[in-house]
Amino acid sequence: MKKKSWSQDIIIAILLLALSAFLIFHAITVQSAEARQFPILILLIFAALAVAMLVNGIRDSRAAEDGTPRFQNMKWEEVKYPLLVFVFIVIYVVAVDLVGFIIPSLLFTAGLMWFNYARNKLALILVPCGLVGFLYVLFTFILKTKMP
C-alpha cells in the first residue's frame, strides 16, 4: 500500500491557528477595548489566512495521493547541521553575554571553521584574528561605539 504523504503546511497552519487563538484570548482578557482593537482585527485576518493555508495544504496532500506531489517537506537530513550550528551560535552569544566579545569570537570563528572542515592552519589563525581585530578597530576607534 502506498504511504500517504502530508504537506507540512497543514501542521504549520494548525500551529498558527493555535497561536492566533491564544493571542486573541490574551488580548481580550488582558488589554483594554481601545488597546486591543487593532491587534484583534489583524489576528482575525491572520487566522483567516491560516485557514486558507490549511485548505491549500489539504488540497496539495490529496493531489499527492494521485502521484503528483506539489509540495516539498523539510527533511531532517537537510536541517540537522544548520540546527546544530544554531546551537553553537546560541552558546557563542551566551559566552559573549558572560565574558565579552573578543575571546568568544576568536574561539567561535576558529571552532566553526574547524567544524566545517576548514583545515588550513594559517586560515584558522588569520581569519579569527583579522576579523576580531578589524571589528575592534572599526567599532571602538572609528564608529566610537561600545563592544559587548
Next chain:
Amino acid sequence: MWTTVFANFFSLESLIALVVGVVGGMVIGALPGLNATMAISLLIPITYTMSPYAAFIMMMAVYTSAFYGGSLTAILIHTPGTPSSAATAADGYALTQKGRGLEAMGMSTVASMIGGALSGVALLTLAPLLGKVTLLFSAPEYFLIVILGLSIIGGLGGGSAVKGYLMGVFGLILGTIGTDTITGQLRFTFGNMGLYSGISTVPALIGLFSISQAMVLCEQHLAFRRGEHRVVDESALHGKFLPTAKEMLFHLPNFIRSAIIGIVVGILPGAGGDIGAWFAYGQAKKASKHPEEFGDGAIEAICASETANNAVTGGSIIPLITLGIPGSTVAAVLLGALIMHGLTPGQSMFGKNVTTTYTIIIGFIAANILMGLIGMLICRQVIKITKVSDAILVPVIVVLSTIGSYSINNRISDVYMMLAFGLIGYLCKKAGLPTAPIILGLLLESTGEQGFKNAILMAKDTPVLLYYLQRPASLVLILLIVATVIVPAIQSAVKAVRNRKA
C-alpha cells in the same frame, strides 16, 4: 540647495562610503549564497553613526554593485551570485567556454554601469514628481498605503500568495508587541521587560536575513567534508575585455531599450531585477538579427540582461522614497534603514530632507559610474574571491551579525532577539514562507494602526467604508490593492485551467 548637495557628496565621509560600498557590493555579489539584502541588513548598524546621506550612498552602492558582482560568477562559473544575474548565466558561461569570458565580463561591466546610471537619472527626474502625489494623502490613505505595501510584497512569496500575506500580517502582529502609543498599555509582552519598547527592527532584520542565510550555507556541511570548492577557469580571463566604440554604437539601441525596461520594471511593485533582466533579454532576442545565438553565447544577451537588472535598482527606489512602498526585499530593508535614520518616505523627502535625498541620488549615480570604472580595474581580482569557502563565511557572518545587533542600542537582549529571528527566518525558508513581508509588517505597523484609528475618528458619523469610498485618493489606492491581490489570483487560475486542459 545644490551647493549643499555637492558639499555633502564630496565630503570625505561620503566618498569613503561610496568606494567601500562599490567594492563591498561587488565582492558580496560575486560570492554565491550572499546577496545585497543580507549585506545591507548587516550594514545598517555600521552606518548608524554616519550621516544619513553617507549611510545611504554606501547602502545604495552595495545594492547596485552586488547585481554587477553577481554577473561575474554567472559568466565564469555558471553560478549567478544573485538571482538577477540568472539571465546572464547561460550566454555568459557559453562565451567563457568559447574562451571569450573576459569579453563577456567587459560587456557586463559597461552594461551594468550604463543601466544603473540611467536609472539614477530617472530617479532624479521622476521621484520629485511622484513625491507630490503624497500631498493628497491623509490618515486613511496612509492606512491603505500599508495595506498596499503588504499586498505587493506578500505577492512576492513565490509559490503561494496566501503565505506572503500571512507573513505580512505576522509582521503586523509582531509590530503590536510593546507599549501602545495611544493608550500606554502593554501588549503581548508577557512580563518581559525587554519587549516593553517593542521588537527592535535592526536585530530582527539581521536575524531574518543574515543568521538564517548563514544556516542555509551550513546545509553544505557534507560538501565541506568532501573538500568541494568553487573552481574558476583562469584561462578564460585573457583576451579582449572592453567593447570597442563601434561595438558600443551597435549596442546603443539595446542599452537604451533595456535600461527603459529595467527602470519601468523597477518602478512596478513586485517585479525585481530577475524579471527586468529576463524581460529585456526577450526583447533583445526579438530585435536581434541573430536570435539563434541567444542561449549559446550572445554578447547582445549579456548587454540586455545586465543593463536591465542594474536599471531596476534605481527604478525600485522611486516608489520607496516617494510613497514608502518597497517593491522588493532589498527595498524593504532599505525602508527599515530610512526609518532608523529618521527619514520618512513621502513628501518630506523632497521638503525638509531635500538636500539629503538629492545627495543620495547623486551618490547613487556616481556609485554606478564608479562601479564601472572599478570593475574595469579589478573585476579579474574580484572573481578570485569566489574561491573563498563558505566554511569561512559562515562564522564571519555570525560574528558580524552579533556585533551589529548589539551596537544599535548597546543591549545584549537585542542579540538574543536576533537569534530568535534567525531561527524563525531559517524555519520560514524551509517551510516556504517568505521573510520579507514579516519585516515590512513590523516596520509599517505603527503607521497602519495610527492611520486606521485616525480614519475612524475622521469619519465621525459616516460609516468608515463609505468614508473611504468618498475620498478620491483612497478610492485609487483601494483599486490598486484589489488589482494587486486579484490580478495574480486570476492569472494563476487561468494558468491552472490551461495546465488542466493540456
